[in-house]
Amino acid sequence: MNERGAAGLKTLVFAVVTAAFTTIYITQPVLPVIAGQFGVDEARASLTVSAVVLGIALANLPFGALADRYRVKPIVAFGGAVVALFGLASAFAPTLPLLVAARFAQGLCIPALTTCLVVHLARALPPDRLGEAMGAYVSATVAGGLGGRLLGGFALGAEKWRWAFVIGAGLVAASSFAAARWLPPAPPRSAAERRGGGFLPLLRRWATLRLFLVGFGAFFVFSSVFTYLPFRLSGPPFAMGTRAITLLYLSYLVGVLIGPVAGRAVDRHGAGPTLAGGAAIFVVAVLLTLAPSLPLVALALALVCAGFFSVHAAAVAALNRRLAAARGKANALYTLFYYLGGAAGITASGHAYKAAAWRGVAALALAALALLFAAGVVETRAARADEIR
DSSP, X not given: OOHHHHHHHHHHHHHHHHHHHHHHTTTGGGHHHHHHHHTOOHHHHTHHHHHHHHHHHHHHHHHHHHHHHSOHXXXXXXXXXXXXXXXXXXXXXXXXXXHHXXXXXXXXXXGGTTHHHHHHHHHHXXXXXXXXXXXXXXXXXXHHHHHHHHIIIIISOGGXXXXXXHHHHHHHHHHHHHHHHHOOOOOOOOHHHHHXXXXXXXXXXXXXXXXXXXXXXXXXXXXXXXXXXXXXXXXXXXXXXXXXXXXXXXXXXXXXXXXXXXXXHHHHHOHHHHHHHHHHHHHHHHHHTTSSOXXXXXXXXXXXXXXXXXXXXXXXXXXXXXXXXXXXXXXHHHHHHHHHHHHHHHXXXXXXXXXXXXXXXXXXXXXXXXXXXXXHHHXXXXXXXXXXX
């Protein structure tokens, strides 16, 4: 594939993935409004977010298997049509149960627009361009996550949250149609790809399992920091209000910029050094959150994003470079471990916060990051051993 074709492929993937992640987070900033309109409590309103995540978790492995067996373009077209259709259903849902059901249906088909497209990237691009492409994919997840929150709670105003679903459905329909129409065909499957393989061999193989664990550990720390840092900032010595704390979270935009940078670093220096470097930046960031200085904490949040998305991009690139078959299943397992890590991190850090406030959360994060740095070192040595062989 020439430069122009590679750029077009990355653009299409960026558009589809951004639209998919925008869909996931549309209701998150307007949950109080939804709770008021339907007359429910906070926990029931939050089902409009958790139902999507549950659908993704349940469908990710099946779609990974489908991506290994069938062409990706029809899967993307089907997934985009379903997500857009139920986006419109969400916009006009008269009751909360119907809204939650529509959101669950969206979640079931979002892996068609995410996991399956990663597999297409891995198969269509040569190894020396894969790192940058995976970095662009990671940036799209960031842009979509931030875009969904801004669309639902800022651009249109909270009271017009239903219109956010209409716009989101349009974005998904347009981008998935464009991808189904213009995605370049992947090369014919090799004999190894046709033979494929199951999920268990990927879990038994240490070279792939450790990358799944990297995704688990990275999101473990990232979710913990962004969940519990507001408690630290709202107390002494900062005593910040909710709006001021929210503004600090614009540092999330660093992830949009760092994804392609980390991808190029993978292509130039290798996944192992990029992973270890990202973990080191992450360590510095967590240490800075302990300082009683708002500018340093703001810098820490930017570095948290830089470190996390560097690790994430390096792990995804390393995983797809390493495999000649079962890429769909491998990416599905990586995503599953990734989200399980986020849930485990929030739960474990909750106990750490109760025991030792923010210092407890930071200590747990640093212990996890030490393991991520070690994984980067191991990955570097494994790559060098492969070169020697």
